[in-house]
Amino acid sequence: MRIFFYSVQSEWLKTKNSIASWLCLVGGFFIPLLYLIADIKNKTFINSAGTEIWQTHFTRLWMNMSGFLLPMGLILASSLITQVEFKNNSWKQVHVTPQKYSTIFFAKLAVLLGMTLKFFLFFNIGVIIAGTVPCLIFDHSFPKENIPWLYFIEKNARYFIACLPIIALQYLLSLQFKNFVIAVGVGLAGLIGTFIAFRWQYIYLSPFSYTNPFAERSGFSENILLYATIYFVVFTIISFYLYVNKKIKG
Numbered sequence: 001m002r003i004f005f006y007s008v009q010s011e012w013l014k015t016k017n018s019i020a021s022w023l024c025l026v027g028g029f030f031i032p033l034l035y036l037i038a039d040i041k042n043k044t045f046i047n048s049a050g051t052e053i054w055q056t057h058f059t060r061l062w063m064n065m066s067g068f069l070l071p072m073g074l075i076l077a078s079s080l081i082t083q084v085e086f087k088n089n090s091w092k093q094v095h096v097t098p099q100k101y102s103t104i105f106f107a108k109l110a111v112l113l114g115m116t117l118k119f120f121l122f123f124n125i126g127v128i129i130a131g132t133v134p135c136l137i138f139d140h141s142f143p144k145e146n147i148p149w150l151y152f153i154e155k156n157a158r159y160f161i162a163c164l165p166i167i168a169l170q171y172l173l174s175l176q177f178k179n180f181v182i183a184v185g186v187g188l189a190g191l192i193g194t195f196i197a198f199r200w201q202y203i204y205l206s207p208f209s210y211t212n213p214f215a216e217r218s219g220f221s222e223n224i225l226l227y228a229t230i231y232f233v234v235f236t237i238i239s240f241y242l243y244v245n246k247k248i249k250g
Contacts, residue, residue: 007099007107008114015115020080024115027073028122031065032130045134046143053145057131058152063213065123066159068195071211073119074166075187078112082174083183101244109236112167120156161225165207168235175243207231 015021039045046053085091094104128147135143166187173183194208203209210228 003099004103004107007103008110011107011111012114014084015081015111018080018084020077020115023073023077023080024119025122027069028119029126031061031069032123032126035061036130036133039130039134040137043134043138045138046131052148053143054131054148055151058127058155061123061127061130062155062159066162066211066213068191070159070163071166071191071208072188074116074163075170075184075191077115077119078167078170079174079180079183079187081112081115082108082171083178083180086178086180102240105240105243109168109171112171116160116163116167120160124152124156158225159211162210162228165210165228165231165235168232168239169207172235172239172242175239176246207235 046057085094131143135141169190170183170187173186174180177183190206191208194203194206194212197203197206198209198212198214204223204227207228210224
């Protein structure tokens with residue numbers, strides 16, 4: 001367990017000041033910042049939204065984030081983080097360290113999940129700022145309703161689980177292909193194809209469909225978390241098998 005912790009720590013340090021790290025920061029605050037600017041310009045603030053103001057505010061921001069920008073960010077960030085060794089030609093150095101293949105594999109996966117949580121943290125901070133600042137400017141007070149933390153936690157947990165298949169799939173592709181364009185291209189093709197064919201009755205077969213805000217309104221809404229979890233487990237198992245049995249690792 002200690003070796004795994006050190007391995008995760010080492011992998012996390014590789015993300016410092018990386019493009020993926022900046023994607024988390026910029027991507028997390030992008031939509032909230034746009035809404036903040038628009039609300040200030042239009043003199044709109046959530047105190048005028050009626051009941052459940054935070055839920056309404058949270059939902060409208062997530063709807064604009066989760067459909068396309070979130071999965072696209074996951075595709076890019078997951079591929080960038082996974083392919084650091086390909087880029088620096090350092091897989092051989094990694095594999096001569098006293099670590100098992102399983103430690104290396106799951107440490108990298110843990111960092112991908114950690115970076116996703118980091119994005120979620122930035123986004124939720126942005127949501128709170130975007131809802132609070134207009135109230136302070138125009139109403140000279142904080143929002144009338146308290147922040148529904150349990151609601152935020154529940155919704156964030158659902159979206160995080162919905163992200164897992166995309167993370168696992170991009171991890172699999174990025175470990176198998178040295179070419180960054182291939183891994184990203186396959187991911188973007190899957191995302192765009194899902195976006196175009198979302199009205200298809202079997203669209204739930206696409207792992208890119210679960211973050212779409214309209215998925216909860218569709219016929220498979222009650223099974224989104226189950227499908228996402230199954231895909232994540234299957235992709236992770238396949239990815240681990242291919243990684244361990246790959247003759248030339250990097």
